[in-house]
Amino acid sequence: MKPNDSKFLLNRLSTTVADLPRSGIRDFFEVVSQMKDVISLGVGEPDFSSPWHVRESAIYSLEQGQTGYTSNLGTPQLRGRISGYVEKFFGISYQPEREILVTVGVSEALDLAIRALCNPGDEVIYHEPCYVSYRPLIQLAHAVPVILETDASDGFKVTAAKLRPLITDKTKVLMLNFPTNPTGGGLTAEEVKEIADLAVEKDLIVITDEIYAELTYDREHLSVAAMPGMKERTIFLHGFSKALAMTGWRIGYACAPHALIEAMMKIHQYTMLCAPIMSQQAAYEALRNPEEDIAVMKESYWRRRNFLHGAFTGMGLNCGLPEGAFYMFPEIKSLGVTAKDFALGLLESEKVAAVPGTAFGACGEGHLRCCYATSMEQLEVAMQRMQRYVDHLRE
Amino acid sequence: MNHLLALLKENARISLEDAARQLQMTPEEVAAGMEALEKEGVIRAYQAVVNEDKLAADTVTAVIEVKVQPEREGGFDRIASRLARYPEVTSMYLMSGQYDLMLFVEGDDLRTVASFVSEKLSSISGVTGTATHFRLKTYKHHGVLMDFTHETERLQVSP
Numbered sequence: 413m414k415p416n417d418s419k420f421l422l423n424r425l426s427t428t429v430a431d432l433p434r435s436g437i438r439d440f441f442e443v444v445s446q447m448k449d450v451i452s453l454g455v456g457e458p459d460f461s462s463p464w465h466v467r468e469s470a471i472y473s474l475e476q477g478q479t480g481y482t483s484n485l486g487t488p489q490l491r492g493r494i495s496g497y498v499e500k501f502f503g504i505s506y507q508p509e510r511e512i513l514v515t516v517g518v519s520e521a522l523d524l525a526i527r528a529l530c531n532p533g534d535e536v537i538y539h540e541p542c543y544v545s546y547r548p549l550i551q552l553a554h555a556v557p558v559i560l561e562t563d564a565s566d567g568f569k570v571t572a573a574k575l576r577p578l579i580t581d582k583t584k585v586l587m588l589n590f591p592t593n594p595t596g597g598g599l600t601a602e603e604v605k606e607i608a609d610l611a612v613e614k615d616l617i618v619i620t621d622e623i624y625a626e627l628t629y630d631r632e633h634l635s636v637a638a639m640p641g642m643k644e645r646t647i648f649l650h651g652f653s654k655a656l657a658m659t660g661w662r663i664g665y666a667c668a669p670h671a672l673i674e675a676m677m678k679i680h681q682y683t684m685l686c687a688p689i690m691s692q693q694a695a696y697e698a699l700r701n702p703e704e705d706i707a708v709m710k711e712s713y714w715r716r717r718n719f720l721h722g723a724f725t726g727m728g729l730n731c732g733l734p735e736g737a738f739y740m741f742p743e744i745k746s747l748g749v750t751a752k753d754f755a756l757g758l759l760e761s762e763k764v765a766a767v768p769g770t771a772f773g774a775c776g777e778g779h780l781r782c783c784y785a786t787s788m789e790q791l792e793v794a795m796q797r798m799q800r801y802v803d804h805l806r807e
Numbered sequence: 808m809n810h811l812l813a814l815l816k817e818n819a820r821i822s823l824e825d826a827a828r829q830l831q832m833t834p835e836e837v838a839a840g841m842e843a844l845e846k847e848g849v850i851r852a853y854q855a856v857v858n859e860d861k862l863a864a865d866t867v868t869a870v871i872e873v874k875v876q877p878e879r880e881g882g883f884d885r886i887a888s889r890l891a892r893y894p895e896v897t898s899m900y901l902m903s904g905q906y907d908l909m910l911f912v913e914g915d916d917l918r919t920v921a922s923f924v925s926e927k928l929s930s931i932s933g934v935t936g937t938a939t940h941f942r943l944k945t946y947k948h949h950g951v952l953m954d955f956t957h958e959t960e961r962l963q964v965s966p
Contacts, residue, residue: 441964454964461959544966593966711813715829722828765963788829 435544436771444765451794453782454765458657463705469697484681486514493699502635506667518651518664525619525647528675530555538587539570540773561775568597572606589621594772594781595741596734608639618646624737626655661691716784723795738785745778747805762797811840819853858953868942872906874935886933
């Protein structure tokens with residue numbers, strides 16, 4: 413045995429993990445972190461700190477000595493508030509005692525949901541470009557990832573027409589995330605209904621990641637879980653990170669029929685035990701009266717979305733107006749460079765960081781993800797620099 | 808609150824063009840919107856928020872609680888309008904509770920404020936009592952934190 417030989421250790425790794433590619437985000441992060449004075453449009457989180465009353469309540473809970481474990485499911489108080497909130501905002505009613513599980517971010521909930529559902533060989537359909545963890549989580553569960561490619565021409569939507577041909581007798585799960593990271597794509601009520609009808613017809617389980625739901629700008633958000641026949645076949649995932657600016661607290665939750673929550677809870681209790689109690693207390697406070705906090709931040713994102721959209725369109729880049737989240741996904745194909753080369757060139761020559769679309773799936777080629785959760789002043793400078801870079805490429 | 812007003816309350820110096828870009832409007836529409844808000848009396852003024860503690864001059868700010876005898880005709884309004892016209896009074900509110908009017912008074916030094924209270928304020932008929940509190944330090948003014956703001960660091964790239 414030669415424990416210092418890294419080859420020796422690599423040979424001992426699980427092949428599933430060894431074959432898993434590194435996140436493209438991580439590669440890019442390493443390049444960016446070597447440089448100084450970069451304006452970053454590469455973040456995936458709000459530029460607001462959590463509302464003060466939320467932070468204050470966490471401090472208070474620490475002062476009270478609340479530092480122990482909680483119920484595996486999460487504190488009953490928090491589950492109660494989550495139930496009330498989901499009913500009010502999404503119009504779906506879940507029992508706090510049996511149908512809600514508090515997790516360490518939606519990231520954990522996604523992992524639990526996929527692992528609870530999938531046997532090796534089961535097919536899981538998900539849409540790309542998408543959040544970086546979807547495909548690896550499916551692979552870690554030894555299930556088969558099936559990509560539904562979305563594109564700019566239809567606003568990065570999943571439609572029943574695109575979905576139907578991908579469904580086989582092995583398809584077990586459909587994963588949805590609207591509004592979408594990284595594209596900002598959203599669905600109309602009619603589109604949601606068609607997907608729901610197809611899920612019922614084909615007897616699919618749907619995992620819906622609703623983390624950006626509140627940040628839907630031009631219409632009311634509608635969750636697929638609220639459609640007729642869907643609640644009983646949907647795992648509804650949501651959390652506090654985006655609309656309430658609470659990324660670092662790591663609190664998410666899953667709402668689903670009892671049998672599914674019970675299965676997810678089994679994994680959760682053995683791997684995570686429970687979400688941190690101080691974060692749960694903060695989340696409980698955040699749901700006391702969340703509408704007001706959300707409205708202020710949403711207004712600010714809405715303004716920045718409008719600004720950035722105007723700036724990209726002004727540069728002659730094809731860029732749809734995103735319906736939600738805080739990302740813009742402009743197309744740079746016309747400039748004759750790959751997304752990666754564009755992003756690296758922009759970083760080197762103008763010190764602006766934006767993530768190549770390929771980090772979110774191969775069909776993200778030709779796009780950049782630009783997050784507008786950055787101050788207006790920084791966005792203005794970033795757009796001037798990007799304009800200069802685009803002009804340079806066109807010369 | 809309308810989008811334009813919310814933006815102006817955060818930054819009244821924004822250019823018409825920049826406001827237009829953020830609000831899905833034309834600069835002309837922004838100008839017209841501002842004019843309408845001014846005409847309706849919704850927007851009364853545009854001012855700088857100043858950290859007085861940074862200024863060399865030792866101006867004095869006092870909060871004065873004033874008890875008044877309301878009048879049969881007009882209640883508090885007539886006497887309030889007489890008090891509000893003094894240039895030393897920078898803000899003034901009718902309050903519920905132990906006293907009736909709360910005045911914010913600014914003066915060049917302690918004596919100016921003291922003489923405002925003893926000579927001008929107390930001599931107005933209807934004023935039955937005052938209590939004066941002096942400002943020692945400003946932590947927050949018009950929603951703006953004065954000193955303890957600091958940048959929190961975010962990762963430069965995250966999923």
